[in-house]
Amino acid sequence: MTDRGQVFTLEAFVSAILLLGAVIFALQAAAVTPQSASTASAHSVTQLEQVAAGVLDDAAADGTLKQTVLYWNSSDERFHGLEAHEDGYTNGNLPTAFGAHLRTAFAGDGVTYNVNVRYEDADGDYETIGVVDSGTPSDDAVTAVALVSLYDDDPLYAADETASAVNVSSGAFYAPDVAPSSGLYHVVSVEVVVWTT
Amino acid sequence: MDHVINADTGRSRGQVLLVTTFGIAVLLVILTVVVNASAFTQMMATTSDDPSRDAIDFTVAASDGVGGAMDYANENEDASSAALEAEFTQSVADWNDRARDHTARRGARTDVSVLETTYETRIAQTDDNRDFRNVSSADDWTPATDVAVVRDARLNVSTSSLKDANWDADASTLASQGVFQVVIEDADGDTWQMFVFQNNSDVYVRAQGVNCGPVSVPANQLVTIDLVDATVDGTTCSQLDDFETLDSPYSIEYRSASNVVGSYTMLVEHSASGIDESDYSLDGTSDPTIDPRLTDATVQVSYVTADVEYVTTTTVQAGGGS
Numbered sequence: 065m066t067d068r069g070q071v072f073t074l075e076a077f078v079s080a081i082l083l084l085g086a087v088i089f090a091l092q093a094a095a096v097t098p099q100s101a102s103t104a105s106a107h108s109v110t111q112l113e114q115v116a117a118g119v120l121d122d123a124a125a126d127g128t129l130k131q132t133v134l135y136w137n138s139s140d141e142r143f144h145g146l147e148a149h150e151d152g153y154t155n156g157n158l159p160t161a162f163g164a165h166l167r168t169a170f171a172g173d174g175v176t177y178n179v180n181v182r183y184e185d186a187d188g189d190y191e192t193i194g195v196v197d198s199g200t201p202s203d204d205a206v207t208a209v210a211l212v213s214l215y216d217d218d219p220l221y222a223a224d225e226t227a228s229a230v231n232v233s234s235g236a237f238y239a240p241d242v243a244p245s246s247g248l249y250h251v252v253s254v255e256v257v258v259w260t261t
Numbered sequence: 262m263d264h265v266i267n268a269d270t271g272r273s274r275g276q277v278l279l280v281t282t283f284g285i286a287v288l289l290v291i292l293t294v295v296v297n298a299s300a301f302t303q304m305m306a307t308t309s310d311d312p313s314r315d316a317i318d319f320t321v322a323a324s325d326g327v328g329g330a331m332d333y334a335n336e337n338e339d340a341s342s343a344a345l346e347a348e349f350t351q352s353v354a355d356w357n358d359r360a361r362d363h364t365a366r367r368g369a370r371t372d373v374s375v376l377e378t379t380y381e382t383r384i385a386q387t388d389d390n391r392d393f394r395n396v397s398s399a400d401d402w403t404p405a406t407d408v409a410v411v412r413d414a415r416l417n418v419s420t421s422s423l424k425d426a427n428w429d430a431d432a433s434t435l436a437s438q439g440v441f442q443v444v445i446e447d448a449d450g451d452t453w454q455m456f457v458f459q460n461n462s463d464v465y466v467r468a469q470g471v472n473c474g475p476v477s478v479p480a481n482q483l484v485t486i487d488l489v490d491a492t493v494d495g496t497t498c499s500q501l502d503d504f505e506t507l508d509s510p511y512s513i514e515y516r517s518a519s520n521v522v523g524s525y526t527m528l529v530e531h532s533a534s535g536i537d538e539s540d541y542s543l544d545g546t547s548d549p550t551i552d553p554r555l556t557d558a559t560v561q562v563s564y565v566t567a568d569v570e571y572v573t574t575t576t577v578q579a580g581g582g583s
Contacts, residue, residue, distance in 0.1 A: 075279045076278065078279060083285060093293045121318070209367065243356075
């Protein structure tokens with residue numbers, strides 16, 4: 065009888081351990097969701113990417129994206145209005161028509177974005193220059209990319225977004241002429257990185 | 262007996278407890294797997310990884326790039342269609358190389374190549390006192406070949422400079438007399454022929470064996486012959502535009518060009534090699550000149566990734582570049 069009692073006890077312990085293990089497994093087996101420090105769902109992340117791509121497409125079509133790429137102060141060797149220590153405009157402060165597009169698209173949604181221009185330097189390596197620098201993107205950040213073509217006779221743009229008398233091929237631009245045997249000056253890649261805060 | 266029965270019942274309860282626990286554990290695991298699969302499926306369904314959008318975006322960027330190359334060539338290399346062609350094709354090749362580096366970073370292999378180009382050239386002689394020979398003084402020469410469309414063709418001729426011929430002379434007689442001719446011929450050898458001559462100071466224009474005229478103008482005035490509008494000095498002459506019934510492409514030839522004085526202008530659409538620049542002057546003298554322009558280009562764009570292979574042909578118009 066003592067043996068039976070011990071067996072019953074053992075069976076109860078095994079049952080409890082088995083049940084506990086199952087519960088722990090159920091609690092630890094999380095769904096594969098984007099690791100995120102924020103509360104963004106997959107839907108909103110997808111929507112952000114589509115909005116960013118749409119803004120880029122519109123800006124490329126109406127020329128404001130190219131104007132932003134060429135919004136370069138050749139004297140100070142930085143974008144207009146930036147200080148020497150600044151790596152880019154802060155979120156929402158890009159003073160071009162493209163910046164206005166971004167503000168319209170992302171204002172009030174708790175959305176932060178970076179805008180970078182990727183180009184090839186004189187050594188053939190690829191560099192990135194920040195246009196809008198809002199910090200380090202979160203893990204769930206999405207990126208939209210557009211190519212912008214520059215030609216030897218494209219003018220740089222002044223602070224008031226009018227075409228200046230200085231051409232991009234004047235030598236005072238951040239990207240060099242990578243096609244000296246033709247009228248093509250450069251093909252840069254504009255990246256918009258968007259995330260929610 | 263009761264003792265034995267109670268012992269057996271006790272063992273059964275223990276085993277039932279274990280089996281039930283085991284069953285509950287299995288149910289929990291199954292529930293977890295199902296919920297996990299549902300969440301994962303929903304996440305995958307809403308994940309935006311649309312390679313087709315990237316392909317479309319690249320095609321748009323390529324069209325903008327090709328359009329920009331076309332505009333640059335038209336604005337900076339308009340001396341000849343050969344120079345335009347060289348500049349344009351080099352620009353597109355450079356664009357293709359630069360774009361590849363960017364798209365490769367996103368896992369795509371891309372290519373942009375030019376399949377066909379179309380040029381439009383304004384041919385003009387503005388000096389009313391010059392004959393219609395080319396810059397090398399050739400009497401018979403071809404202003405344009407491989408012409409797809411003639412958009413404008415107006416000749417302003419001086420009556421006194423024209424050969425005097427009988428109004429009813431046949432074509433071979435007119436040709437042997439050195440009467441000025443415009444001959445348009447297609448690839449099949451079909452021709453359209455126009456003679457311009459005078460008879461007693463009246464101008465006659467004969468096209469396809471039918472006379473338009475006589476046209477009488479004061480000695481110091483020129484007679485305008487419009488091939489596209491089919492008029493002679495404003496009067497309709499329907500056989501003048503019969504050359505449009507020929508199958509393009511065709512060539513436009515002047516014969517006995519020394520036997521006509523005046524000015525002319527033509528606007529023709531042609532292939533890259535349709536104009537021989539050596540027939541013209543490039544320095545704006547009284548000699549005939551050309552002003553070529555690249556009007557459109559057909560390009561093939563391909564975008565290939567592990568998930569999609571997209572190849573398309575698109576025609577880019579001048580003036581549409583970024």
